[in-house]
Amino acid sequence: MRKKLSMEYLRGAVRTEETENGLELQRLSPAIMKQFAWDEHLEIRMRCPSGVRIVFRTDSPFVRLPFRYGRVARPFYEFDVFRDGMKTEFSRADDVLEIVLDGALHTIEILPPHLVECCFGELELADGAVFEPVEKPAxxxxxxxxxxxxxxxxxxxxxxxxxxxxxxxxxxxxxxxxxxxxxxxxxxxxxxxxxxxxxxxxxxxxxxxxxxxxxxxxxxxxxxxxxxxxxxxxxxxxxxxxxxxxxxxxxxxxxxxxxxxxxxxxxxxxxxxxxxxxxxxxxxxxxxxxxxxxxxxxxxxxxxxxxx
The missing domain is CATH 3.40.50.1110 (SGNH hydrolase)
Known part of the structure; x- marks a missing residue:
């Protein structure tokens, strides 16, 4: 099954933005963008998803997330993934991030590259799998x-x-x-x-x-x-x-x-x-x-x- 990234599954983001390349996860408010996007260099840095996290709970044996890179503030393209609060392994191939799991219920947290613009497709999970938001820290x-x-x-x-x-x-x-x-x-x-x-x-x-x-x-x-x-x-x-x-x-x-x-x-x-x-x-x-x-x-x- 496929699931769109909506705000209930995002942290450190204030809005999403549909683009021709996919969904951007924006950390800065429209007011900040309007105030400080003076040139392309600043705009790129402002659109990088620094501090944005995708967080959900699932028992799917796999998670796949299509992505595309955009403009670059610094050429660091690494994701990080946490499972139940601990870093876990994942793979990237053909513009898809994949996490292989064991079918038990886990909290997954995905950190996109923080100094590169990123666009995302829909999450892919096993049919019928649990997919639910996680309560945020107080x-x-x-x-x-x-x-x-x-x-x-x-x-x-x-x-x-x-x-x-x-x-x-x-x-x-x-x-x-x-x-x-x-x-x-x-x-x-x-x-x-x-x-x-x-x-x-x-x-x-x-x-x-x-x-x-x-x-x-x-x-x-x-x-x-x-x-x-x-x-x-x-x-x-x-x-x-x-x-x-x-x-x-x-x-x-x-x-x-x-x-x-x-x-x-x-x-x-x-x-x-x-x-x-x-x-x-x-x-x-x-x-x-x-x-x-x-x-x-x-x-x-x-x-x-x-x-x-």
Whole structure:
């Protein structure tokens, strides 16, 4: 039998979109898309299903899911699949993902590639098999930031520290981060359109690298914190950059971190985390001197979970 992917089987998505290539699972609201899809590069990153999961319960002895890749933010094409909370094997052939099961009742969670546009066909299961939604965790997290929080540049969706953190906290989550983005106060208002109990929040790398004035950066960050109206926030200052200048026109990157720490102290709902404590200044942990690699992302997560 065939089943269409409807919202009751999706997590981290706010809507689906029918296209000529199949069904896209969109994590960003129309308001966010309208606000920030300034060019094709940003649009591609925004349409990548970072943090989206397909979750259901079935006793089918197999699950097949047709897919097609679209445009690429980063060339990482891996899926991840969990069975009853543990990673499990699957195969991909002829644009179909297949999971072979034992016919017992299992909870299946499919994570699409997080840095590539993806379209999907209908799920195929054995005739008469159970196919039902799974209750979501009570806790809800939201991740708001730039490319590092979106998951660049790790090779698998489950390696992203947002996904790791949500699993560690047994929480549902949405990742509304956009690679290349700087801080804008309106992002706080747009985040409030989502359901969440706790926000993980980080901007600053792109603000500094585009030589945005420190005062403007802090003003926009203040606007975001004001907009969330006292809800719990983990505010992470920018991590190290090993491959870029850490001073421009007499302004140090550290001054962005210091200013952010002072700002955080004004908000009792904000837990400040020094991003430089999450990863050392060491090229071994970076893919390109800016984005953590797989090893760096794991270390970042392990350090972050101890600091929150």
């Amino acid at each position: 806790k809800k997290l939201i991740f708001l930031g730039d490319s590092i929080m979106q998951g660049m540049t790790v090779s698998r969706p489950s390696f992203a520290y947002a996904d790791r953190m949500a699993r560690h906290l047994n929480a549902d989550y949405s990742n509304i981060s956009i690679a290349g983005m700087t801080a804008f106060a309106v992002q706080g208002e747009l985040a409030m359109e989502y359901e969440w109990d706790r926000m993980f929040f980080c901007f600053g790398v792109n603000d500094f690298n585009t030589e945005r004035p420190l005062s403007k950066y802090l003003s926009e960050m203040r606007g975001i914190l004001n907009a969330v109206k006292g809800k719990p926030v983990v505010l992470i200052s920018p991590i190290h950059m090993t491959g870029r200048p850490n001073e421009k026109n007499g302004v140090s990157f550290q001054s962005f971190r210091d200013g952010l720490e002072k700002l955080a102290a004004e908000f009792p709902n904000v837990k400040f985390v020094d991003g430089t404590k999450l990863l050392p200044f060491d090229d071994r942990y970076f893919a390109d001197g800016l984005h953590p690699n797989d090893c760096g992302e794991e270390l970042l997560f392990n350090n972050l979970k101890e600091l929150i």
